[in-house]
Amino acid sequence: MRVEMVPDMIFTSESVTAGHPDKLCDQISDAAIDAFLGQDAAARAIVECAIASGVIFLAARFAAEADVDLPTLARKVVAEAGYVEGRFDARRCSILSSFTELPADLRAPPSDRDEDAEIESVVAQDQANVFGYACRETPELMPAPISFAHRVARALDEERRGADAGWLSPDAKTQVSVQYRGGEPARVHTISIAAVVSPEQRRAELEERLRLIATRAFDESPLRPDAATEFNLILNPRAPFDVEGPARHAGLTGRKNGIDTYGEYARHSGAALSGKDPSRVDRIGAYAARHAAKNIVAARLAERCEVHLGYAIGRARPLSVAVETFGTGAMPDPELARLIEQRLDFRPAAVERRFALRTLPSQAGPAGFYRRLALYGHFGRADLDLPWEATDVAETLAR
Structure with missing residues (x-):
């Protein structure tokens, strides 16, 4: 899915809490x-x-x-x-x-040697078209709607883990609608929350509590709810309080691709990111593409950027490295594609080693490394020190 942004529109992205x-x-x-x-x-x-x-x-x-x-x-x-x-x-x-x-x-071959022949010998195990995206709408260079939806979902989870946790279910959904003017995010139009809450408290009190939680989620945001922002609160929908989470609806690994990536604001491969070790190019290729796109934007070579990597089964090097800057590039898109192909190695073994994707879990402690990506998205995570979120080659690209 490619979003062709028009100057004036309202775009909505969603996130979910830990118990979805x-x-x-x-x-x-x-x-x-x-x-x-x-x-x-x-x-x-x-x-x-x-x-x-x-x-x-x-x-x-x-x-x-x-x-x-x-x-x-x-x-x-x-x-x-x-x-x-x-x-x-x-x-x-x-x-x-x-x-x-x-x-x-x-098992994977040893990764302590960097000879080109060894890197070339590790090929894609499947076909994959992966996409990375970045833009200047938020400090983490992510689209505003998904960034804000994650903020609200995280705030609900933090509230539920507090001392007074019994009133809010682990399973909730958040949606944030951002109004664009002139192609730029202008205001938070609507904040929607669907949740199961305690029936023992008055609805008006619960709604006010949820409004405060959602509003506080924007405390350090460049864009905040205003007096006209609508709060759409759907409480205890379609079932009694004790029916929540898996007792209400089934779940499946990899079904929330939009939440994991860019909130459907930009293209993604459609393949699941979770549940795959670093030999799977549909996972690590998406990380490499995001890293490239973010560094192009950080280098001020574009205001918005999508990077496409096309892998074929049995090949190490992507058959396609393409860049789309939606008319915001400081140079033609084909030149940017050649630039990142010269400066970054997109072969699976090179990506795996550059980001230390096999060793990070042993260093992450009880919370894990990959598990923390399974909530609030794999990209734009200011709370995590993710190697593909680093802007470590921006200066090199800008030269």
Whole structure:
């Protein structure tokens, strides 16, 4: 999906909180990737999860010198998301599994040597068109609607983890609609929150509380709600209070691609990012493309930039490196594409090594590295020191 921005429009992006069933699945899948790589940096693993009322299904294929208890890990993620009692909880839910352990020689090759021939020998295992995007709408160079939606979702999760946590469900959805004028974000038009809340408190009190939480989420934002901003609060929709999360609707790994990327404001590959080790080019290629696009914008070579990398199965180098700056580039788009291709190595092994994608999980501590990406997006994360968010080559590109 490519958004052709018009000068005046309203664009909406959404995020969800930690207990949303799709995001539970993403967190479980990425917690498993952290666990495998934390014990064996050469591990290869694909972990997918489905969740419904009372049931978690785990499917994993892996080659690793590691001992990972995936069912126990899944229960830990569910409990930490807030499901410790009620119609769905971490202790009582059933876990079904399908695990395939592959031969150890299918693990990743050693990554301590940088000979070009070795890097060239690591090829894409599948076809992938991946996209990276950056723009000047926010300090983290992300589109404003998705950045703001994540802020509100994070604020709800922080509120729920507080001392007075019982009034708010772990499963909530946030949407922020931004009004554009002259192609630039001008105001926060609407903030929408759908949540299950305690029926024991007055609706007016709950609505005011949610308005305050949402408004505080913009405290350090370049754009804030104004007197005309609408608050659309949908509380306890379609079911009683005790029906929430997986007891209300099913979840699946990789189903929230827009939330994981750019809020549907820019193109993404459609492939799941979570549950895949760094040998999967549809995951790490998306990180490499975002890094390139962000550095082009940081170097002031464009106000908005999309980078496309096209990989073919069995090939190391992308067949396509393309740049689109939507008429904002300081030089023609083909020249920018040649520039990043000269300065950045997009081969899978080079990306994996440049971003240290196999060693970061062992350094991340109990919270994990990949698991933290499964909430609030894989891009624009000012709260995390992500290697693909660094603007470390902007100065080199600007020369």
